[in-house]
Amino acid sequence: MDTPAENGPSASDRGAGPDIHPQETAISEIGEFGLIAHLRDTLGESDDDSILEGIADDAAVYRVSDDTVHVVTTDALIEGVHFDRTFMPMEHLGFKAMSANVSDVAAMNARPRYATVVVGVPKNASVEAMGTLYQGIKQACDAYGITVIGGDTTGAHSLSVTVTVIGEAAEDEIVYRRGSKPGDKICVTGDLGASYAGLKVLLLQREQLQQQGEDFQPHLDKFSYVIRRHLAPPAQLQAVRNWKEAGFRPSSLIDVSDGLASEVHHLCEASGTRAQLYEPSIPISPHTRNAATEFGEEVTVYALFGGEDYELVFTASEEQLQDLDPQSFNVIGEMEAPEEDLPRVQLKQADGDNVRVRPGGFDHFGDDQPQG
Amino acid sequence: MDTPAENGPSASDRGAGPDIHPQETAISEIGEFGLIAHLRDTLGESDDDSILEGIADDAAVYRVSDDTVHVVTTDALIEGVHFDRTFMPMEHLGFKAMSANVSDVAAMNARPRYATVVVGVPKNASVEAMGTLYQGIKQACDAYGITVIGGDTTGAHSLSVTVTVIGEAAEDEIVYRRGSKPGDKICVTGDLGASYAGLKVLLLQREQLQQQGEDFQPHLDKFSYVIRRHLAPPAQLQAVRNWKEAGFRPSSLIDVSDGLASEVHHLCEASGTRAQLYEPSIPISPHTRNAATEFGEEVTVYALFGGEDYELVFTASEEQLQDLDPQSFNVIGEMEAPEEDLPRVQLKQADGDNVRVRPGGFDHFGDDQPQG
Numbered sequence: 001m002d003t004p005a006e007n008g009p010s011a012s013d014r015g016a017g018p019d020i021h022p023q024e025t026a027i028s029e030i031g032e033f034g035l036i037a038h039l040r041d042t043l044g045e046s047d048d049d050s051i052l053e054g055i056a057d058d059a060a061v062y063r064v065s066d067d068t069v070h071v072v073t074t075d076a077l078i079e080g081v082h083f084d085r086t087f088m089p090m091e092h093l094g095f096k097a098m099s100a101n102v103s104d105v106a107a108m109n110a111r112p113r114y115a116t117v118v119v120g121v122p123k124n125a126s127v128e129a130m131g132t133l134y135q136g137i138k139q140a141c142d143a144y145g146i147t148v149i150g151g152d153t154t155g156a157h158s159l160s161v162t163v164t165v166i167g168e169a170a171e172d173e174i175v176y177r178r179g180s181k182p183g184d185k186i187c188v189t190g191d192l193g194a195s196y197a198g199l200k201v202l203l204l205q206r207e208q209l210q211q212q213g214e215d216f217q218p219h220l221d222k223f224s225y226v227i228r229r230h231l232a233p234p235a236q237l238q239a240v241r242n243w244k245e246a247g248f249r250p251s252s253l254i255d256v257s258d259g260l261a262s263e264v265h266h267l268c269e270a271s272g273t274r275a276q277l278y279e280p281s282i283p284i285s286p287h288t289r290n291a292a293t294e295f296g297e298e299v300t301v302y303a304l305f306g307g308e309d310y311e312l313v314f315t316a317s318e319e320q321l322q323d324l325d326p327q328s329f330n331v332i333g334e335m336e337a338p339e340e341d342l343p344r345v346q347l348k349q350a351d352g353d354n355v356r357v358r359p360g361g362f363d364h365f366g367d368d369q370p371q372g
Numbered sequence: 373m374d375t376p377a378e379n380g381p382s383a384s385d386r387g388a389g390p391d392i393h394p395q396e397t398a399i400s401e402i403g404e405f406g407l408i409a410h411l412r413d414t415l416g417e418s419d420d421d422s423i424l425e426g427i428a429d430d431a432a433v434y435r436v437s438d439d440t441v442h443v444v445t446t447d448a449l450i451e452g453v454h455f456d457r458t459f460m461p462m463e464h465l466g467f468k469a470m471s472a473n474v475s476d477v478a479a480m481n482a483r484p485r486y487a488t489v490v491v492g493v494p495k496n497a498s499v500e501a502m503g504t505l506y507q508g509i510k511q512a513c514d515a516y517g518i519t520v521i522g523g524d525t526t527g528a529h530s531l532s533v534t535v536t537v538i539g540e541a542a543e544d545e546i547v548y549r550r551g552s553k554p555g556d557k558i559c560v561t562g563d564l565g566a567s568y569a570g571l572k573v574l575l576l577q578r579e580q581l582q583q584q585g586e587d588f589q590p591h592l593d594k595f596s597y598v599i600r601r602h603l604a605p606p607a608q609l610q611a612v613r614n615w616k617e618a619g620f621r622p623s624s625l626i627d628v629s630d631g632l633a634s635e636v637h638h639l640c641e642a643s644g645t646r647a648q649l650y651e652p653s654i655p656i657s658p659h660t661r662n663a664a665t666e667f668g669e670e671v672t673v674y675a676l677f678g679g680e681d682y683e684l685v686f687t688a689s690e691e692q693l694q695d696l697d698p699q700s701f702n703v704i705g706e707m708e709a710p711e712e713d714l715p716r717v718q719l720k721q722a723d724g725d726n727v728r729v730r731p732g733g734f735d736h737f738g739d740d741q742p743q744g
Contacts, residue, residue: 149432
């Protein structure tokens, strides 16, 4: 569940329905993961044995013939929660909505084929704006080899784009979160933290615009890399294509949507491993470093907790990695056997300190407490 | 595109984005179908020959193996546009969101298999309310034989439920809108207009509640059939199962989501036929007649233009219809060859008048103008 992001007005209580009854429970009381667990329990188990993976991974997996499986994933981008229309160009919104879903398909080591698109259209959205949104969707279709085969266009209070992508793979190509083993290297494509840096720049520019009005001169050129990584992030489908060509299959795989720390926790929890990460090895663009310096912030925080990078985090043995172009990834750590007294994920910093990393933050003081 | 329905507050301009630029076009200027055509043009044609049907039918169809196709359809229900939380029980909302999509799968003569569910959760929705919503989804899963395999739960300004359903069929089982021939009978399952009658009753009760406050005593018992047909309509999947068992395949097929008049137009346009309907043959429940009488309105209007009945309209030759249980459908008209001087759809009334029916209304005065 996405909570209102920093990139827009918070999701205020605009629902037309009644207030929460005093005897009922606000969702904030049980939190995102509590709600999802509750809803999953309500749905119960399925006895459909064509389903190889349900709600637990980046995408669901089901068998469509003896040797072929399909994967399906769905994601919504909602105005005021996931984006701010004042600085999100419509074309980029369409592209990003597709990328977020294609990234989940790539995170299963599958190829996207078909998409459906549901657009909630508020009255203040023009025909031209909707056309530009669909140009971004079309660009993504061309880039990723997808066809939009269905959808729904409906009136709505705020702009929303909900995309479902169906992908394809041979059954033995699919890679889950759960396959990593102690000794496997933890690797990542591309660089991390740029999307969050771009968001910070855009938020600052918006603030300055509001303060200075017409006198405001935006300074976006020197931040164009990080802004682009925030507004129109590409999914790393090319990595999946290259792996197939090289005969390489990771032992576990996930995409970076919530942030590296959260994703590595997912891999460890699904695989029953713990992770040792090395801070100096985390790939960070000089552009991202410059932005963090400008804001007087630690760039590692951007990389670990920023999210929306849509890079791929994968594990493989050192031997397997020989099959890959060494330019195409960075080794950022290693999987290890779980130990009762050690936290799930640790980060060895440049100064030699080995700190515990929680899914949503550092813990410089709680290194002695094992993490669930 | 659904415009704000009568069952809730109209979709006001609550978007956080800018107003429409004076040189841009409001969507109301080109209308629902204009917008959809524009967006479809933007996406262009696909050269993926696994796709048998794209955006033009009730669901898209794509080949997954030599003899099997999948269908996919998606539909959003948005608070204040499609439903009013003050009189839509959460359980029914979940069930209805599933039914609307299963009905589209049935309208391809296919069997639903998998679903994904995206829920936009406003701050005033409780854990209990969300649990009850999912109980309705679960009931639908059990009734229709579907498994929810994925989804997204996100913060939102208003409650929304977006469901995608994937179904399955042999390639030669699929029935499109385009297959009907002159001479085919036009048939419908169940009865029509009840959902709209139920909506009318609920709106009246809400108005009375607002006027009379705590003194108000709701009178819902005598309208329970039509209310239930509005709040928790079943999809006619059993008809599809019965047809398969009887070795019956309609020549064309569509479900009643927008209203009989609109659906028959779709069949005629896709098939290149025109339709002659017989008013006295349209199946209408006595409960629906009673409600219309109470409101002093023509019940045929409910049946033709009400929508959300989720019955199936299908065509077949008289000979083929011999294979079916005559209790399971009603013949309401006949397909004929198009004639330049005759409207696309006509309705022979009980008094003998043969009036032109437009997708969204009667035309008692324009019978001499052919309809596009």
